[in-house]
Amino acid sequence: MDTIYALASARGKAGVAVVRISGPLAFWTVEKLSGSVPKQRHASLRVLKDEQGDVLDEALVICFGIGASFTGEESAELQLHGSIAIVKSVLAELSKFDGLRMAEAGEFTRRALENERLDLAQVEGLADLIESETEAQRKQAMRVLSGALGDKASGWRTSLIRAAALIEATIDFADEDVPIDVSPEVLDILAKVMLELESEVSGVRISERIREGFEVAIVGPPNVGKSTLLNALAGREAAITSEIAGTTRDVIEVRMDLAGLPVTLLDTAGLRDTSDIVEIAGIARAKERAEMADLRVILIPSFGVTPEIQPKDGDLVVIGKDDGGSSLNASVSGKTGQGIEWLISSISDRLSVMASGASTATHERHRISMTIALSTLESAKNEVLMGADRAEIAAEDMRTAIRALDALVGRVDVENLLDEIFSSFCIGK
The missing domain is CATH 3.40.50.300 (P-loop containing nucleotide triphosphate hydrolases)
Incomplete structure (x- = not known):
């Protein structure tokens, strides 16, 4: 995998400019620039030099190990003086290193998704946070970025796996450990999940209004x-x-x-x-x-x-x-x-x-996934009510609902969405 780098702070003159490096050559790059690799997760003052030994800048350098960085990869941040000339010279020096290349728009965040540091809903929350202009937008985006929607989806998924397992057990295993009639527990699980999904779906429009x-x-x-x-x-x-x-x-x-x-x-x-x-x-x-x-x-x-x-x-x-x-x-x-x-x-x-009626879900994509899950759970409920001979159909409906919720947080069926989502990010994020 390539090691990528980019300016992570805003372009133009500033007090501080941050250059982010992520990938297997991140620490090696820091050593080439400064002569040594600082202790991980500690800010260290280092003199950065080019290949001729000329000083580029005196900067704070922070290194992050695998699993401890934003991307989940070996990473480093160079906190430079915010001169346009300094940033330009440091980026030019990085471009000379074999195995390094300039990051594409949103590539750091995409690697965080691929390394399971963020789920897809959190990625969208991060994009919304970057775009936020008001306090309500900031709070809503932070709630999604914190994983609130993913936590809810995980809870629904666990409940539905339990319900599907009960139904499938009556099909595959006929021993005394399996209740003779599991339908009351299954229907109770479905009712609770459907009620929560309905509440989330009803609040998506308001969440979109806060966002837009x-x-x-x-x-x-x-x-x-x-x-x-x-x-x-x-x-x-x-x-x-x-x-x-x-x-x-x-x-x-x-x-x-x-x-x-x-x-x-x-x-x-x-x-x-x-x-x-x-x-x-x-x-x-x-x-x-x-x-x-x-x-x-x-x-x-x-x-x-x-x-x-x-x-x-x-x-x-x-x-x-x-x-x-x-x-x-x-x-x-x-x-x-x-x-x-x-x-x-x-x-x-x-x-x-x-x-006040906003839900944790904030995008139309979220609403569609939850609506599909609701529809299939309604079908599953009806199949359970029709009796044991419809158990296989009910179980398949529950699995369909689980897949819809998995798509909500990016576990399945979202590859075609990724390019569109990450195109909204700037280079360096």
């Missing part, structure tokens, strides 16, 4: 203050404001962090009857995006006015453009800032309630 961002649409008639409110919430001029009706023709998106949750605010075209073809298209798009949004802030010009769209549970109906502050209850003004804090708090509270 909730959408909050601001809707209402023209000139009710939608664009001004968006600008006030965003803290910048994201949308053009005008007294002319129909100024906003398309959906304008602004990404924000609200109470640690990722949120995309949508400013939509004013809802009204019009003969303008372009505005008609904008209104249609506004209604479509508003319908798909997780939450809608419906602005109305005054109390008693019927909203342009029917509010759903959780939607906020608010008086917009209340610049004079005459209606302090459920009213806002993007111009003066009146009611903005209340609105942000109200949106955050509603989204936090939604976020």
Whole structure:
């Protein structure tokens, strides 16, 4: 196997730059550069030199033995001064060593998967952690990276192996150690696993929203203050404001962090009857995006006015453009800032309630694997209820469910997914 290396920290000038080396020649490489191999898992100050003996840098060097590194392989990290020139010269020197090559995108993490240091769900959690921008995203990614989903899958797998073993024992072994009727225990196991799977599946959509961002649409008639409110919430001029009706023709998106949750605010075209073809298209798009949004802030010009769209549970109906502050209850003004804090708090509270329903599973791939397992377990339950002569079919259904859960954490049937997953990683990770 090749020994790979790459810059593991961000490119550009910095205080410290980290070069990672992993593979069978990692320690040999450190010895070539610094003259000796430091004690494993201890940071040691070393002078790094090129093959002519010229000094490249004075760096902290940390070595990790097989099974004790991120990749599971013999590895080393060179903590260099973060000069672009130093990093370039060290990488150039490493390229001269036989048996070493530059790592591909995600290759360190892929080796961690192959060496069973991480399961596939943890790999996805690591990718999400790298991409996280808000506290909710960080916490969710850390939960997956810690192995929470893998632990659950392992528990389900153990339970289903027990259930399948009971069923298969009635087929293959007819002695006194095997209960005459194992169906009550089997059905109890299936019921518990299915209940937990159903809970996880139901929360995947919310988990995806935490990962990708909730959408909050601001809707209402023209000139009710939608664009001004968006600008006030965003803290910048994201949308053009005008007294002319129909100024906003398309959906304008602004990404924000609200109470640690990722949120995309949508400013939509004013809802009204019009003969303008372009505005008609904008209104249609506004209604479509508003319908798909997780939450809608419906602005109305005054109390008693019927909203342009029917509010759903959780939607906020608010008086917009209340610049004079005459209606302090459920009213806002993007111009003066009146009611903005209340609105942000109200949106955050509603989204936090939604976020509380998130599951450990965070990707559509997870949902599909668990849904397949649920479907086959439902079939297995029905076969068990039909009697002992259907035991073989029930056992096969359970094995199918186990394989679906194995795919969840990358034990089987995921090779075609790996290239796609690791393509999201940067070189050095």
